[in-house]
Amino acid sequence: CKKFLDKKPLEATLDDIKQGGLEGLVFGLYGGLRNPDVGGAAWGHIPWLAIHSFRDDDYIKGSSESDGADWAVIYDQFQYSKDHWSTNTYYERKYVMVNLANTVLYTADSLKLDDPASRVNIAEARFVRALTYFDLVRTYGEVRKVTVPIRNADQVNRMPKSTVQDIYTLIDEDLTYAEQHLPINWNSATGTSLYPGRLTMGAAKSLHAKTLLYRQRWGDALTLLEQVITSGQYSLESNYSRVFQTAGENGPESIFEIQAYKGDGGRPDFYGFFATAQGVRGSDASGWNMGWGWNTPTVNLVNAYEANDPRLKRTILFSGQSDDPQYGGYGRTLPAYPAVLPRPYWNKKVYADPAEQARTNDPNGNGAYNQRIIRYADVLLMAAEAANEADNGPRAETLLEMIRARAREGQAGVLPKVVFVNKAQMRTAIKHERRIELAGEGERFFDLVRWGDAVSVLGAAGYQNRNRYMPLPQQIIDQSQGALLQNPEYP
Amino acid sequence: NGFGQSKITLKAKRAEMTTVLQNIEKQTQYRFLYNSQLQELRLRKVNIDVNQASLKDVLSIMFFRTNLQYQVMGNNLIVIKEMGDVRPPDVIVKGKVLGEGALPLSGASVQVKGTTLGTTTDGNGNFSLSVPNNNVTLIVSSVGYAEQEVALGGKNEVTVTLVSSTKEMDQVVVIGYGTAQKRDLTGSIVKVGGEEVADKPNVNPIASLQGKVAGLSVTPSAGIGKAPDIRIRGTNSIGDEAVRPVYIVDGILNDNIDFINPNDIESMEILKDPSSLAIFGVRGAAGAIAITTKKAKAGQVIVNLNSSIGVKRLVDKIDVLTNGEDFKMLYQEENNNIGVTTPGFDFTNWTSNTDWIKAVTQNGVFNNNNLSINASNEKNRFYMGLGYINEEGIVIHEKLKKYLINLSNEYKLTKDIKIGFTFNTAYTQAPNDGTNTLENARRIAPNVSAGTTPYTMNLYGTEQVYNLYSALPSIQNTLQNPLVTRENTWDKFIGREQRFVGSIYGEVNFLKDFNFRMALYGDQSYLESRTYNPLYGAYDPDAGAGFLVNRYTSVSQSEQRWTKYQSDFLLNYKKRLGDHNLQATAGWTTYSRAYRSTSGRVEQKDGQPAIPDDKRFWYLNNKFTDIANATGNSAQTEANTLSFLLRGIYNFANKYYLNATFRRDGSSLIYNPDQRWQNFWAVGAGWEISKEGFMQDISVINYLKLKGSIGVLGSQNTYGVSYPYFPTFSSGNTAVFGSSVYPAYVNDYEPDPNLRWETVHGREIGLEFGLLNNRVTGEINYYNKLTKDMLSFLQNGPSRTLGNFGSISNQGIELSLNYNGTLSKDLTYTVSGNLTSFKNKVKKFGTFLPAGESTPNQTQVGYPIGYFYGYIVDGLYQSYADKIGSPIVVGYEYGPGDLKYRDINGDGYINTDDRTIIGNPTPDFIYGMSLSVKYKALDFGVDLQGSYGGEVYRVWGSSELPYSRYNYPSFKLDRWHGEGTSNWVPRLGDKFAINRLPSTFGIEDGSYLRIRNIQIGYNIPTNVLTKARIKSFRVFANVQNLKTFKRNSGYAPEFGGSPTSFGVDWGNGPIPVIYTGGININF
Structure with missing residues (x-):
């Protein structure tokens, strides 16, 4: 009778699988960042694009006019919604990642793991938690600070939110630990990386520096950034386009990118939606059904480039024109706007390599694309900004010139060197350089907000000061039955 | 049965025989039938003095040395006849009594009105x-x-056809692991005869019960061959499985009845209350439907042929634009509204006026043929039924074929031992599902042609002219022309299901009162499906060229197998001791189920040749693709249940009734040994008031029984999880570094180590009655069910736990009434009706299931399950002045022509706090009415069925989120397009998300009344048939769903779904009208 009723699943459960202990759980964090069904919807899916990119002055919702017209209202025109798939998903998936990271930390804690390898794993988990909270705090402002794994709903339902300061304190603690325990690289004795794309000390310091910039702690930020620069682990790619191409994945300029991978013929398939969501939205008939076409550049961005800046043609695809093999294209011509394509401009930084599409059997997207989170150019520009604000103009000048020198590709008279005159002049130059260098990479809106420029730049589109933070999703407020208070700026 | 057990105490001297008989009638449940002219009875006086004697003994004393004999009938009648009737009869009447299906009825009693004359x-x-x-x-x-x-009316020969009793108390009903007289039970069981479903054009017999049974809700499912959504007495859980009743087919418990031929059904019993359901333990919470298939009737050979054919037609089509100019106008207006500055779409090449719904629908044929053979003698009873059903859907190319066999045989080894078997098999060829075709058709602009254009393409290596259906204009680039997909893929699918269900059993009677029954059941189902994905193109009118829509061929193949085994070991005991009548059952039963599936897919790769369009190659290893590149998968689960059961059915003097049931279930799904065993029970009591002395003078009331029951039932709902204690895990978290893959897994949920089955605590109180010579019969019940420990997932941000987190209450009243009337000797009629009310409330729920962006169903403590939550619309903003003068809407761009929501809390803002309950998809009550009239050999019936007080939420035209420009519902022609043009339909514009919020704009009245069935039949007179060796010949015609009087704009007013999300109109779910005609012949 007992035998008749003792039935276990006819497939493995986690108890049957040796996952590699703590490291196995940590690998789950990397997968979670990418996987659209886990945390990936908050890292490279349309909600991410909407919150990180549509809101700036250089990119809009994209796609066809009518497709997701409501997204344009919410994010291009700042009529934030309390109940929309974008914000509900973004918020929820961030906390899924927080929970995965908390599970790692709880496991390590309960098993009292303190060997060097475990400390690296703990550092990885704390990095992921900090990265997640940084997005939450800069998107929503005051949010819940959850630091233990959630085992039942009441644990979280009754939890109020924490102050912005409290969230940053947690971020500082997490990243300080990560800086101390992550390795400088994952190289083997022969110097090749055993784990391309795995978190490093440089990634922790760069992220930490970025969070410090948001709090105008210039000196602290500069210290960390100079450590990254002098670590000798990173350098700028000579070709700007290569940074974003398949061949440039995990290259010398990469500090942290979310790893996606597709094998030959598409299997195995560990995809993300970052590039697919932004691929040129044509039709099967035109042969340009390369994605969903969200997050397209605006004429505002086109006009912002300095004369002959080669980065313009490396950043933007123009409808009706060649993809320009001279500037990172593959020799195809885009159909015309508006006859076939619904937008004049497209994001070239995610432009699919036809060879890669064929290899991965992915004709309507580019699921194997690694989303770049932090790259060395960003570190140099952050360092320039911090140096300038910390009254070290000459250092800022040097750092800025590194970016401009690479960008001008050796052409005389293009992108002349910016010579330090005064702090304000240098500040303007750095802001411009960030806008151009990092166009379409999801930094611009948050930069405008932290610089205090958002009202003047985005005001015409409908931005008001309260729009620096979005309202919390109404569903979460409803579930808390009064414990979690809505952002008071959104009655 | 029971005869000989009645104990009689009598003392009489020189009493008249008739007086003694009357005395016996008072002491027992027997009635005597005799010809009062019988000399012996009239004149003979008897002396008798017995104490606790059996009836048999008493009668043998009385009839000792007389020429009287008696015969005991099935219905407690004892007919007294003369042995060799010497006195010549006045007149001899001969006749024949026919029963269900016009088959001869043996053992029927015939009595002369006003006398005790009678026979059988x-x-x-x-x-x-x-x-x-x-x-x-x-x-x-x-x-x-x-x-x-x-009335004989001078004739000496009559044929009488009886119709099934509406006097429900006399029925023998299936009660789970046995049968009983309904009179002896304290619960609510409704019996429906097989003839109710045999002639109806429904593959699934339950569909024919819509509106027929109080407490039973039937919501049809879209598509053909799909089981309808069934609920008994409301929605008692949030789990899909937990609200589905259990089916018991000839003893085997099942979750569907796809293998049953409606024509092979003898009867169906719907069990609704705790006292009837506790015997099913962990399977009983959602109610039960017991189905008895036809078995051979005693002593005859009958061949029955039943055949019907008909046609289905789409009615109540939803109203969308069919005029291209209208579409162009609204398209332009929408562009203007949303500020599109680029030139609008050029319609030069798009000039059709296509009715897209018409383009993808057809008139479907329904054809049903059955042959059955009944052969039995004293020892052996054999039945064989063969069926063939051919059903076409109303979506083009939808076609279902089903072949059915039902075999049974029972053999009496000795007087006390019998053995037998039953065997059912069904072979189904499933259609390629057309549900999406219809849904997409609604969205296509009428400007697109439904026709084809010849175009030369090279698809499979040679140039060939293909007739290509049109591509869609670029403004509809997220849609697909449904004709392109349907016409190119409908016949590239093979779906075959073969199912075998059978049992063997043996029964032995011993020690006078005992009976032991052992039965072994098996149910095997195999489903094979293969899909070929061909190369096909479409024609782009703008480019003037065809292009490839599907570029690569592929083949998917899957095999699935379901296995279920059940064994029952039951000991029955039946005893009558004076006024005490007891029927007891004890036993154990086991249940095992297993599922296995394997599936795979091969795909043509770039540069490799296509898999040819030939059925020969619809296999994984077709040698056109490299099997090394195939993907494969399997799924498998097993579960066992072991149960002990105990039941007593007792009455005292057929006046006071008591039923008690206990069942203990151990389930392998509950892995924790401390939680594994769970007990279920019920107690019921009844009082037949009409048997009391004080009721005898009230002649209006013939039958009155008060009954009530209480009990705890279980629900083996696992919320779609195969092993609740062992969460599955996903490998989606697998990490990649460069091209190295590092598997990482997370559990899909956290199991609660104390997880147990949810229970339904049910109560019922009711009254059964028969009035006016039992012309009026009926029943009224109040039910109250409280679901406790409801199993659910708590999804709360990052955590997902499976545990016992909720409680739901359901209560209501059921009423059913019947009236049998006679207008003349040739004209009789029956009117019946039923009504069920529902009141549902979520009492406890660890979380809540919020309304979505486009669907308003919300499940929350204090409200009915899945109620509609949203804004109340007070009209439209007519002008900017109107907007400025109204409360401020937070978070949306809005202006004149947009929906004006009500500021419920009066704070001057319209925000999420102003949402409220805007409807409830659960109706206040549902009802059904039937009228059947019989005039000589002609019969006629009408069934009505309806629902009142529920709401429907229309998503299309209100909350539907378009990814490109969809066709407009016709009511959009009445949209706001300037001050005063409308105060209800908002201005056009996908961008104005405010108009898509769930609100009363999408709420429609879900009340309806349907003419469910009209049936007319004619029995060709026997005298005509006898020469042709035909016993009976009936012709009939039937119209199902002739007309639905509804108030919503969807295809139909009923929308099933999950227990927490239903009543939502996505622009699908048509209920076609079906006209059929048929014959039923007995040889």
């Missing part, structure tokens, strides 16, 4: 009775049939 029919349904004259009226009755009066 023989094995061939024949009787012969001497009557004083041939102008008397006969009363014909039989167990399970309505009593019928037949």
Whole structure:
């Protein structure tokens, strides 16, 4: 009778699988960042694009006019919604990642793991938690600070939110630990990386520096950034386009990118939606059904480039024109706007390599694309900004010139060197350089907000000061039955 | 049965025989039937003195040395006849009694009205009775049939056809692991005869019960061959499985009845209350439907042929634009509204006026043929049924074929031992599902042609002219022309299901009162499906060229197998001790189920040749693709249940009734040994008030029984999880570094180590009655069910836990009434009706299921399950002045022409706090009414069925989120397009998300009344048929769903779904009208 009723699943459960202990759980964090069904919807899916990119002055919702017209209202025109798939998903998936990271930390804690390898794993988990909270705090402002794994709903339902300061304190603690325990690289004795794309000390310091910039702690930020620069682990790619191409994945300029991978013929398939969501939205008939076409550049961005800046043609695809093999294209011509394509401009930084599409059997997207989170150019520009604000103009000048020198590709008279005159002049130059260098990479809106420029730049589109933070999703407020208070700026 | 057990105490001296008989009638449940002219009875006086003697003994004393004999009938009638009737009869009437399906009825009693003269029919349904004259009226009755009066009117020969009894208390009903007289039970069981479903054009017999049974809700499912959504007494859980009743087919418990031929059904019983359901333990919470298939009737050979054919037609089409100019106008207006500055779409090449719904629908054929053979003798009873059903859907190319066989045989080894088997098999060829075709058709602009254009393409290596359907204009680039997909893929699918269900059993009677029954059941189902994905193109009118829509061929193949085994070991005990009547059952039963599936897919790769469009190659290893590149998968689960059961059915003097049931279930799904065993029980009591002395003078009331029951039932709902204690895990978290893959897994949820089955604590109180000579019969019940420990997932941000987190209450009243009327000897009629009310409330719920962006169903403590939550619309903003003068809407761009929501809390803002309950998809009550009229050989019936007080939420035209420009519902022609043009339909513009919020704009009245069935039949007179060796010949015609009087704009007013999300109109779910005609012949 007992035998008749003792039935276990006819497939493995986690108890049957040796996952590699703590490291196995940590690998789950990397997968979670990418996987659209886990945390990936908050890292490279349309909600991410909407919150990180549509809101700036250089990119809009994209796609066809009518497709997701409501997204344009919410994010291009700042009529934030309390109940929309974008914000509900973004918020929820961030906390899924927080929970995965908390599970790692709880496991390590309960098993009292303190060997060097475990400390690296703990550092990885704390990095992921900090990265997640940084997005939450800069998107929503005051949010819940959850630091233990959630085992039942009441644990979280009754939890109020924490102050912005409290969230940053947690971020500082997490990243300080990560800086101390992550390795400088994952190289083997022969110097090749055993784990391309795995978190490093440089990634922790760069992220930490970025969070410090948001709090105008210039000196602290500069210290960390100079450590990254002098670590000798990173350098700028000579070709700007290569940074974003398949061949440039995990290259010398990469500090942290979310790893996606597709094998030959598409299997195995560990995809993300970052590039697919932004691929040129044509039709099967035109042969340009390369994605969903969200997050397209605006004429505002086109006009912002300095004369002959080669980065313009490396950043933007123009409808009706060649993809320009001279500037990172593959020799195809885009159909015309508006006859076939619904937008004049497209994001070239995610432009699919036809060879890669064929290899991965992915004709309507580019699921194997690694989303770049932090790259060395960003570190140099952050360092320039911090140096300038910390009254070290000459250092800022040097750092800025590194970016401009690479960008001008050796052409005389293009992108002349910016010579330090005064702090304000240098500040303007750095802001411009960030806008151009990092166009379409999801930094611009948050930069405008932290610089205090958002009202003047985005005001015409409908931005008001309260729009620096979005309202919390109404569903979460409803579930808390009064414990979690809505952002008071959104009655 | 029972005869000989009645104990009689009598003391009489020189008493008249008739007086003694009356005395016996008072002491027992027997009635005597005799010809009062019988000399012996009239004149003979008897001396008798017995104490606790059996009836048999008493009668043998009384009839000792007389020429009287008696015969015990099934319905407690004892007919007294003369042995060799020496006195010549006045008149001899001969006749035949027919029952269900016009088959001869043996053992029916025939009585002369106003006398005690009577007899019974023989094995061939024949009787012969001497009557004083041939102008008397006969009363014909039989167990399970309505009593019928037949005036002889001078004739010496009559044929009487009985109809199933509406006097429900006399029915024998299936109660789970046995049968009982309904009179002896304290619960609510409704019996429906097989004839109710046999002639109806529904593959699934339950569909024919819509509106027929109080407490039973039937919501049809879209598509053909799919089981309808069934609920018994409301929605008692949030789990899909937890609200589905259990089916018991000839003893085997099942979750569907896809293998049953409606024509092979003898009867269906719907069990609703705790006292009837506790015997099913962990399977009983959602109610039960017991189905008995046809078995051979005693002593006859009958061949029955039943065939019907008909046609289905789409009615109540939803109204969308069919005029291209209208679409162009609204398209332009929408562009203007949303500020599109680029030139609008050029419609030069798009000039059709296509009715897209018409383009993808057809008139479907329904054809149903059945042959059954009944053969039995004293020892052996054999039945064989063969069926073939061919059903076409109303979506083009939808076609279902089903072949059915039902075999059974029972053999009496000795007087006390019998063995038998049952066997059912069904072979189904499933259609390629057309549900999406219809849904997409609604979205296509009428400007697109439904026709084809010849175009030369090279798809499979040679140039060839293909007739290509049109591509869609670029403004509809997220949609697909449904004709392109349907026409190119409908016949690239093979779906075959073969199912075998059978049992063997043996029964032995011993020690007088005991019976032991052992039965082994098996149910095997195999489903094979293969899909070929061909190369096909479409024609782009703008480019003037065809292009490839599907570029690569592929083949998917899957095999699935379901296995279920059940074994029952039951000991029955039946005893009558004076006024104490007891029927007890004890036993154990096991249940095992297993599922296995394997599936795979091969795909043509870039540069490799296509898999040819030939059925020969619809296999994984077709040698056109490299099997090394195939993907494969399997799924498998097993579960066992072991149960002990105990039941007692007791009554005292057929007046006071007591039923008690206990069942203990151990389930392998509950892995924790401390939680594994769970007990379920019920107790019921009844009081037949009409048996009391004080009721005897109230002649209006013939039958009155008060009953009530209480119990705890279980629900083996696992919320779609195969092993609740062992969460599955996903490998989606697998990490990649460069091209190295590092598997990482997370559990899909956290199991609660104390997880147990949810329970339904049910109560019922009711009254059964028969009035006016039982012309009026009926029942009224109040039910109250409280679901406790409801199993659910708590999804709360990052955590997902499976545990016992909720409680739901359901209560309501059920009423059913029947009236049998006679207008003349040839014209009789029956009117019946039923009504069920529902009140549902979520009492406890660890979380809540919020309304979505486009669907308003919300499940929350204090509200009915899945109620509609949203804004109340007070009209439209007519002008900017109107907007400025109104409360401020937070978070949306809005202006004149947009929906004006009500500021419920009066704070001057319209925000999420102003949402409220805007509807409830659960109706206040549902009802059904039937009228059947019989005039000589002609019969006619109408069934009505309806629902009142529920709401429907229309998503299309209100909350539907378009990814490109969809066709407009016709009511959008009445949209706001300037001050005063409308105060209800908002301005056009996908961008104005404010108009898509769930609100009363999408709420429609879900009340309806449907003419569910009209049926007319004619029995060709027997005398015509006898020469052709035909016993009976019936022709009939039927119209199903002739008309639905509804108030919503969808195809139909009923929308199923999950227990927490239903009543939502996505622009699908048509309910076609079906006209059929048929014949039913007995040889």
